[in-house]
Amino acid sequence: MRLPDHGGPEDLMPGKEQPDLLGPEIEEFELELEKEQIHGRTALWSDVWYRLRHNKLAIVGIVIIIVLFLVAIFAPLLATHDPLYSPLYDSTVSSAEKAGAVKQTPNSEHWLGTDQLGRDIYSRLVHGSRVSVEVGIVAVLISLLIGLLFGALAGYFGGWGDSVIMRSADIFFAFPTVLGAIVIMTVLGPGLINVFIAIGVLGWATIARIFRSSILSVKENEYVEAARAMGASHARIIWKHIMPNSIQPIIVYATMGVGGAILAEAWLAFLGLGQQLPAPSWGNMLSEYLVYYTTDPWMMFIPGTAIVLSVLAFILLGDGLRDALDPRLKGSV
Amino acid sequence: MAMLIEARDIVKHFPVGKGLILSRLGGTVKAVDGVSLQVEEGKTLGLVGESGCGKSTLARLMLRLIKADSGEVIFEDRDILKLPNKDMQAVRRSMQIIFQDPYASLNPRMSVGAIVMEPMVIHGEGDKESRRNRAIELISLVGLQPEHFARYPHEFSGGQRQRIGVARALALNPRLIICDEPVSALDVSIQAQILNLLKELQEDFNLTYIFIAHDLSVVRHISDEVAVMYLGKIVERAEHDLLYSSPKHPYTVALMSAVPLPDPEKERERKRIILEGDVPSPIDPPSGCRFHTRCWKKRDICAEQEPPLEDKAPGHLAACFFPENL
Ligand SMILES: Nc1ncnc2c1ncn2[C@@H]1O[C@H](COP(=O)(O)OP(=O)(O)OP(=O)(O)O)[C@@H](O)[C@H]1O
Numbered sequence A: 001m002r003l004p005d006h007g008g009p010e011d012l013m014p015g016k017e018q019p020d021l022l023g024p025e026i027e028e029f030e031l032e033l034e035k036e037q038i039h040g041r042t043a044l045w046s047d048v049w050y051r052l053r054h055n056k057l058a059i060v061g062i063v064i065i066i067v068l069f070l071v072a073i074f075a076p077l078l079a080t081h082d083p084l085y086s087p088l089y090d091s092t093v094s095s096a097e098k099a100g101a102v103k104q105t106p107n108s109e110h111w112l113g114t115d116q117l118g119r120d121i122y123s124r125l126v127h128g129s130r131v132s133v134e135v136g137i138v139a140v141l142i143s144l145l146i147g148l149l150f151g152a153l154a155g156y157f158g159g160w161g162d163s164v165i166m167r168s169a170d171i172f173f174a175f176p177t178v179l180g181a182i183v184i185m186t187v188l189g190p191g192l193i194n195v196f197i198a199i200g201v202l203g204w205a206t207i208a209r210i211f212r213s214s215i216l217s218v219k220e221n222e223y224v225e226a227a228r229a230m231g232a233s234h235a236r237i238i239w240k241h242i243m244p245n246s247i248q249p250i251i252v253y254a255t256m257g258v259g260g261a262i263l264a265e266a267w268l269a270f271l272g273l274g275q276q277l278p279a280p281s282w283g284n285m286l287s288e289y290l291v292y293y294t295t296d297p298w299m300m301f302i303p304g305t306a307i308v309l310s311v312l313a314f315i316l317l318g319d320g321l322r323d324a325l326d327p328r329l330k331g332s333v
Numbered sequence B: 001m002a003m004l005i006e007a008r009d010i011v012k013h014f015p016v017g018k019g020l021i022l023s024r025l026g027g028t029v030k031a032v033d034g035v036s037l038q039v040e041e042g043k044t045l046g047l048v049g050e051s052g053c054g055k056s057t058l059a060r061l062m063l064r065l066i067k068a069d070s071g072e073v074i075f076e077d078r079d080i081l082k083l084p085n086k087d088m089q090a091v092r093r094s095m096q097i098i099f100q101d102p103y104a105s106l107n108p109r110m111s112v113g114a115i116v117m118e119p120m121v122i123h124g125e126g127d128k129e130s131r132r133n134r135a136i137e138l139i140s141l142v143g144l145q146p147e148h149f150a151r152y153p154h155e156f157s158g159g160q161r162q163r164i165g166v167a168r169a170l171a172l173n174p175r176l177i178i179c180d181e182p183v184s185a186l187d188v189s190i191q192a193q194i195l196n197l198l199k200e201l202q203e204d205f206n207l208t209y210i211f212i213a214h215d216l217s218v219v220r221h222i223s224d225e226v227a228v229m230y231l232g233k234i235v236e237r238a239e240h241d242l243l244y245s246s247p248k249h250p251y252t253v254a255l256m257s258a259v260p261l262p263d264p265e266k267e268r269e270r271k272r273i274i275l276e277g278d279v280p281s282p283i284d285p286p287s288g289c290r291f292h293t294r295c296w297k298k299r300d301i302c303a304e305q306e307p308p309l310e311d312k313a314p315g316h317l318a319a320c321f322f323p324e325n326l
């Protein structure tokens, strides 16, 4: 099969640049074609990477995420000031200087200005990124751990265990994350670790649901029955046959979930439940600076933009992954 | 000759509805309803019947992939349905299955090598090196190239995939292979290739087959004995030649009339018997003889009593009060 005005199948191989003259439908057709082509050794993940690379929005997401992670890792090196240092509490600073040190607009000394206590906003932002990254990763890992375990039990074994698990998931699902987190946080008390736990625990229900339904369709495949006929253990069947074929929607959801967790942390910090002051997080920065939105609105825009960009980046990557993992999945999840 | 596998009066009814309440109200699908059969070592039993008559269910029951409601499956002189799981694991080495759908039967995330080696891994056979060598040997044996080892299923055609499935089934040197419509999804030209491959392998390794198909033409060239199933029951069973030369059950006769004849003259005279109506629901199968609703020879007794599966001629079992070709 050949398309007119277009080279042979080798032109469709991953790794080769293609002219971008083709409309979206043709491009889609090509991807299908490429998938069906009998080309050399192709691990399936290289197909995914190939499709992802050609999705500009996903690349934008990836770049932002890489920057975010680098900032979080190298925060102490990148920060220009001590994020906690406030001239207002420094006895060596004269009161005239104190008055001038607060709420400075961005300048060469303080790249993003100073806040109401004269602290360097840029340095606080850089250090605060660690909270967001940690919350995103840890909370999603907790959700995955619980969600995948129960989703697998429910989907693979079925029966009354399935009913019990899915009814409990319904209860968790009915709670909006932030409301649920507030309830959990009031029990556990404020603090960052408890934010991880609260957001993580609340996320399991959706993951369990998605994984369960994905498993239900995958386990109907005859290769699962073939594995049973060979005498494969349940663990092996789940791990080798069901997991690799049902994990795609989970990858997508978990990626987006990192963004969701970052946003949830911001909400909780806003309510004074997350990172405790004076240590910075984007959420508590936003809630502090929001007070000055009439007089100095630029202050709140700094953590606000950081939050929005990070959340958006994970959504873009998740969206790109969904299309890349399985073109047929488009529009679902 | 010794029997390798024998099913005795095996029954499987599936509850219709889901959940505790619905399943009690909804009745059951009588997928397999008292089936007995035997296959001798090294022979092929062709199992034929329309879609939904319970062929795959019977296959799964005999491999103990689903639990039978009652009955026995004697394999290598033991009732495998009563074996503890540990002993069953050893039995699984000797019985394998090949599926109909060449796309659904291979894990798309595993390379051909990994697929073929998997049975050896599960049963702890050999070390990495020897498993690899054996897999390459098997891949060549079924007519693929050794370099296909590292490829993935999506790179192969339906016929090639079916060969991969055959290689996987052979990995542990089984004695019995149940072939569940292994060629139904393939082009006619490819069908013959796969059938020939299976035949050759049978001769080389003294394999025993239960070969499932939905029409009589496919099993014609491969079976030693043929059993015809209708709505969860076997209605006729005989040696290949007996069955094809003088079918006894009207249902078999009807199926037979759908098979094109090789002789053009006879083919012109062939009269097709078109069965009236659909296959009745297996949830509420007809009383008496299950075929009576579609049978042109039906009389009162057919709806009242169930005809036993008995010898109508030496070695020729049929379940009919008014058999043909006597
Ligand atoms: N797990 C199940 N639960 C409920 N009903 C089932 C189940 N498996 C099979 N059945 C029913 O049992 C009957 C026999 O199914 P089976 O798959 O054995 O038929 P078959 O002869 O293999 O048909 P085909 O030629 O289409 O493969 C069908 O009516 C089917 O709907």
Ligand SMILES: [Mg+2]
Residues within 6 Å of the ligand: B055, B056, B057, B180
């Ligand atoms: Mg079937």
